Amino acid sequence: MTNRPLPRLTRKDFPDGFRFGAATAAYQVEGHKFGNAGVTHWDTFAATPGNVLRAEDGALACDQYHRYGEDMDLLKDGGFDAYRFSTSWARVIPEGRGAVNREGLDYYDRLTDAILERGLEPHLTLYHWEMPAALADLGGWTNPDVHLWFGDFAEVVDDRIGDRMASIATINEPWCVSYLSHFLGHHAPGRRDIRAAARSMHYVLKAHGEAVSRLRARGRDNLGIVINFEHTQPASDDPKDIQAAVTQDATNNRWFIEAVSKGRYPQEALDGLEPHLPKGWQDDLAKDISQPLDWLGVNYYFRQLVAHDAESPWPHTKPAQGHLATTQMGWEICPEGLRALLVKLKENYVGDLPVMVTENGMAWDDHLRNGVVNDPERCAYITDHLAAMHKAIEQGVNLQGFFYWSLLDNYEWAFGYERRFGMVHVDFETLKRTPKASYHMLKDLIART
DSSP states (O other), X not given: OOOOOOOOOOGGGSOTTOEEEEEOOHHHHSOTTSTTOOOBHHXXXXXXXXXXXXXXXXXXXXXXXXXXXXXXXXXXXXTOOEEEEEOOHHHHSTTSSSSOOHHHHHHHHHHHHHHHHTTOEEEEEEESSOOBHHXXXXXXXXXXXXXXXXXXXXXXXXXXXXXXXXXXXXXXOHHIIIIIHHTSOOSTTOOOOHHHHHHHHHHHHHHHHHHHHHHHHTTOOOEEEEEEEEEEEESXXXXXXXXXXXXXXXXXXXXXHHHHHHSOOOHHHHHHHGGGSXXXXXXXXXXXXXXXXXXXXXXXXXXXXXXXXXXXXXXXXXXXXXXXXXXXXXXXXXXXXXXXXXXXXXXXXXXTOOEEEEEEOOXXXXXXXXXXXXOHHHHHHHHHHHHHHHHHHHTTOOEEEEEEEOSBOOOOGGGTTSSBXXXXXXXXXXXXXXXXXXXXXXXXXXXXX
């Protein structure tokens, strides 16, 4: 990446009421060993050799369980408007069903108070990947009853903090919950089984619908889902590569947005997955999954080139690397992909429905030197993607917010603590927080002057 001059968009370039925030997720920051939280499938996944770098887990993470006030001060002092956080199912209901852990609910109550006391908006995501291990024993996201368990969890959380939330998302990144974790096996529970993948891809959406139905019955009018999208392109002009990209776009992008907005699954994905879906799946789409939303959350990070793979079974795809600069994750940086995605969503799926970019950010090999973290690469990433969002707004997208991922360096799942996404550096030995140059840049950009 280069340190070229960048367009300097500021808060005044965005619509009135546009919110600037930062996001985290429960297992990645809280410290799961505190507060009588139950065991998650990430704990057991990380304890299995070969799954996670250095077998690291989220037992301590950033200890936001005790340091939440300090972290909310960072957002307030930076001039941010909002904090997006998630609730840990196993913290609230340790066995996934049955007895509620009052300590867990008390923590989220305190966190919500701390957010509001600092003049910030709380934006809740009910589930960000930490399935209680007791439910994983029963098949987790492949169990036909998982939507009922999730609905019960949603009601327990809503009873305590729902009335104070600016927005509530049901599921974060259902593709990661299902396909990445049950077909590719990269995340907990680490399965590589097409039947498990197809069923989890369906049941995670059914769980979303169940939670929306129950919360809507309670009068909530701020409900959405957070879907991750990649900018999928063929690796070449070869018709086989073009078809491979179409298939991957169907499984990675279109499956989830078409389900919630159109009540259907794309045929290119059904070509491989339909034989493995549960009986009656079509009825679930119409009755449970495609319920009206109040807003859509969009997570976007990279472009993915896709090539045909004749050596593998369906979907006959493999990733290819292009010429664009990459992040520490190896992800190609493509701000134009975000603009194109937002416009495509407006034109084909959501119309004028409010949209928020609920995650966008980059991992980089940051280092604290003399008390300072200079991260010009991240500064460029942020400003370029803000410019892409601004262009999308000019093209009529009803974009109402941007949450940088992540507020803190944290537990990055299978990559442990090595990959740093934060705009605030965390020393994982002392847990000291140090705002990076990107934090200070954003503070200047969003200042109310």
